[in-house]
Amino acid sequence: MAPVPNRPSTLGTPRLGDWTMATLRFRGGKPLWGGVRVGGRKNAAVAVLPAALLASEPVRLDNLPRNVDVATSIALLRALGARVVRDGRGAVWVDGAGLARTAVEPMLAGRLRASAYLLGVLVARCGEAEVPLPGGCDIGARPIDQHIKGLRAMGAEVEVAHGIVSAKAARLRAAHIYLDVTSVGSTINLMLAASRAEGVTIIENAAKEPHVVDVATLLQAMGVPVVGAGTDAIKVRGTAVAHGCEHVIIPDEIEAATYLIAAAGTAGEVTVDGVIPRHLEPVSAKLREAGVEVQEWGEAIRVRGPLRPRAIHIKTLPYPGFPTDAQQPMTALLARADGASTVTENIWEDRFRFVEGLRQMGARIRVEGRTARVDGVARLSGAAVDATDLRGAAALALAALFAAGETELRRAEHLDRGYEGFVEKMTSLGADVRRVGADGAHGPEDLDRDGAERLDVEHGAEPRRRAAAAEG
Ligand code: EPU
Numbered sequence: 200m201a202p203v204p205n206r207p208s209t210l211g212t213p214r215l216g217d218w219t220m221a222t223l224r225f226r227g228g229k230p231l232w233g234g235v236r237v238g239g240r241k242n243a244a245v246a247v248l249p250a251a252l253l254a255s256e257p258v259r260l261d262n263l264p265r266n267v268d269v270a271t272s273i274a275l276l277r278a279l280g281a282r283v284v285r286d287g288r289g290a291v292w293v294d295g296a297g298l299a300r301t302a303v304e305p306m307l308a309g310r311l312r313a314s315a316y317l318l319g320v321l322v323a324r325c326g327e328a329e330v331p332l333p334g335g336c337d338i339g340a341r342p343i344d345q346h347i348k349g350l351r352a353m354g355a356e357v358e359v360a361h362g363i364v365s366a367k368a369a370r371l372r373a374a375h376i377y378l379d380v381t382s383v384g385s386t387i388n389l390m391l392a393a394s395r396a397e398g399v400t401i402i403e404n405a406a407k408e409p410h411v412v413d414v415a416t417l418l419q420a421m422g423v424p425v426v427g428a429g430t431d432a433i434k435v436r437g438t439a440v441a442h443g444c445e446h447v448i449i450p451d452e453i454e455a456a457t458y459l460i461a462a463a464g465t466a467g468e469v470t471v472d473g474v475i476p477r478h479l480e481p482v483s484a485k486l487r488e489a490g491v492e493v494q495e496w497g498e499a500i501r502v503r504g505p506l507r508p509r510a511i512h513i514k515t516l517p518y519p520g521f522p523t524d525a526q527q528p529m530t531a532l533l534a535r536a537d538g539a540s541t542v543t544e545n546i547w548e549d550r551f552r553f554v555e556g557l558r559q560m561g562a563r564i565r566v567e568g569r570t571a572r573v574d575g576v577a578r579l580s581g582a583a584v585d586a587t588d589l590r591g592a593a594a595l596a597l598a599a600l601f602a603a604g605e606t607e608l609r610r611a612e613h614l615d616r617g618y619e620g621f622v623e624k625m626t627s628l629g630a631d632v633r634r635v636g637a638d639g640a641h642g643p644e645d646l647d648r649d650g651a652e653r654l655d656v657e658h659g660a661e662p663r664r665r666a667a668a669a670e671g
Contacts, residue, residue: 221612223622225599226631227581230504231467233628237455237474238264239448241617242524243410245313246387247417247448248272249320251293252281253394254421256443261290263448267616271311278304279317290445295324302329305363309333315343315384319392322355322366330364337549337588345385349376353389353396373398373437381406381517386433387414393435394423402433408518409478413449420444452478454618455500456525457593459483461625463491463504464532464601469628470501481521485511485529489536510538510575515545527553527594534562535601536575543570553591556584560598560606581606586613593618600630607635 239262249272251258263269273283273291280299285291301321308314308331321328333343343364347357350366352374357366373396378385386406391414393400405411407429415428421441427433455474462469463486476483476495483493483500489508494501510533515523523546533540534557544550551566558564559582563574581604586592592613599606611634614621625632 220610221615222635223596223599223608223611223614224633224635225581225596225602225606225608227579227600227602227604227606228465229600229629229631230465231458231462231469231600231625231628231630234470234472235458235624235628236472237450237458238262238619240264240410240413240451241266241268241453242313242383242408243413243448243451244269245272245311246316246410246414247446248276248283248293249313249316250391250414250417252276252279252295252298252320253324253391253418253423254295254441254443256296257292257294258417258421258443259286259290259292259445261288261445261447262450263291264451264454265619267612268311268313271307272313275304275307275311275314275317278307279321298325301325301327303331305331312341312384315346316388316391318343318346318350318364318366319388319390322350322368323371323392323395326369327367328365330366332359332362332364337552343384345378345380345382346388349374349378349385349389349402350392352376353392353400355392371396371437373400375401376403378402378404380404381431383408383411383517386411390414390418390425390428390433390435393437394418394421394425394441395439396435396437398437400435400437402435403431405431405433406517407431409449409452409475417444417446420446450474450478450498452482453522453524453590455479456482456522457528457597457618458624458628459486459493459500459502460525460528460532461597461600461630462502462628463489463508464535464597466504466506467628468501468503470499472499474498474500476500481519482525482529485513485521489532507575507577508532508536510536510540510573512541512543514543517546523547523550524590526550527590528597530554530564530571530573531557531594531598531601533573533575534560534564534598535577535579536573538575540573540575541570542573545569550588550591552587553594556582556586556591556595557598559584560595560602562598578603580604583607583609586610589613589617596621596625596632600625600632 282294315333353371355368383406412429415425424436492503560579579602
């Protein structure tokens with residue numbers, strides 16, 4: 200494997216003031232038209248970045264999206280002593296050789312749910328980890344009891360005190376773990392820990408999300424045998440040493456869903472490219488039910504929205520059920536459907552806080568427990584609204600595009616956590632949207648803004664593959 204580029208880069212170092220308090224101003228009511236390409240999946244990216252630390256050699260990650268959560272993940276890795284740089288082809292290299300610390304930086308960990316993955320990675324690689332209870336969107340209780348239960352089953356001593364989770368294990372051993380809830384985070388975390396455990400770990404009632412499969416693909420490329428990813432029983436054979444590799448992150452189906460729903464709600468016609476249509480089936484099927492024309496081919500999906508969608512019923516479920524992360528944008532669409540829809544949120548107990556913003560725009564929505572009853576209105580109107588979380592921000596942004604008149608979306612920095620170039624992509628589809636005010640001058644696209652810091656490296660994975668092939 201060729202060496203990682205040697206010069207320092209500021210890639211991904213979040214300059215924390217840059218994206219606080221962003222405001223977006225929309226003039227709605229225009230049909231979206233054209234094509235847009237989606238980036239790599241955020242929730243895969245924030246898992247494969249820490250996973251790369253398990254390798255004894257550099258790992259090359261392609262299609263890493265440039266958003267704030269990814270930048271925070273990179274900063275977390277760097278704070279531990281890992282080197283993370285971008286090469287001249289846009290790929291990111293992670294080199295964990297210099298890993299110097301096992302205590303995770305609390306300020307950064309508090310911004311991100313995915314910081315929990317460092318628990319599995321550090322205890323597997325270094326025998327100990329101190330990880331602050333992870334942050335992330337405020338969408339209800341976000342326990343990590345299943346992560347802890349699994350690590351304990353593998354022989355780790357785990358304690359939680361003063362908001363810090365500490366885990367220790369001289370050597371993890373394989374275990375047969377049954378998850379009490381189907382959880383993406385604990386499935387991934389336990390796969391990561393199991394990659395260095397002695398023997399074959401079995402994770403039952405595992406999450407089947409495509410990003411779980413993506414992490415398994417990376418582990419396999421590092422030489423860790425994993426079978427069953429994408430089913431509810433995953434087996435991981437621990438290996439003492441994982442090697443370097445290259446990996447391409449799968450497309451972001453929630454980013455894609457956001458643009459498809461936006462097109463559907465503006466009675467527009469948009470082709471979203473660079474996707475795996477199969478991963479979007481739960482969303483496409485519901486769009487069809489709502490009277491949206493959906494065509495799929497190769498790596499593309501095109502939707503054409505009706506003048507007004509039909510009312511439908513949605514229940515969020517683990518994959519392949521309807522994704523909770525698309526629930527909020529879909530609720531915005533149903534706010535202007537013809538008839539009464541219901542939306543039941545089964546994953547997160549508090550993922551309807553954005554509804555207040557929709558109501559301010561004229562939506563008629565009543566939330567009772569985990570279900571929202573949405574009485575569609577013919578017309579939403581622009582208003583000044585506040586985003587509450589990442590997908591809630593996306594939902595309000597879509598409602599702003601559907602609405603007549605001007606909308607000011609405050610706290611729009613939530614969007615930057617999970618969408619790369621949201622304003623630019625929407626503008627390219629004909630949306631009238633811009634960042635306003637001094638606070639809106641910077642976005643996460645600035646994270647790698649200095650071309651001089653982009654590094655050119657020898658593409659290292661190719662020679663390695665050739666060498667492996669030569670060895671037979
Ligand atoms: N849960 C437990 N105990 C645990 C872990 C989870 O009870 O130890 C429960 C949760 O409270 C929740 C359910 O299990 O009710 C599912 O949680 P899961 O672990 O699957 O969620 P996560 O890993 O914390 C990821 C995504 C979320 C997405 C969920 C569900 C990342 C970084 N986050 O969270 O993404 O909603 O899976 O698909 O991968 C987003 O992108 O906007 C987002 C919130």
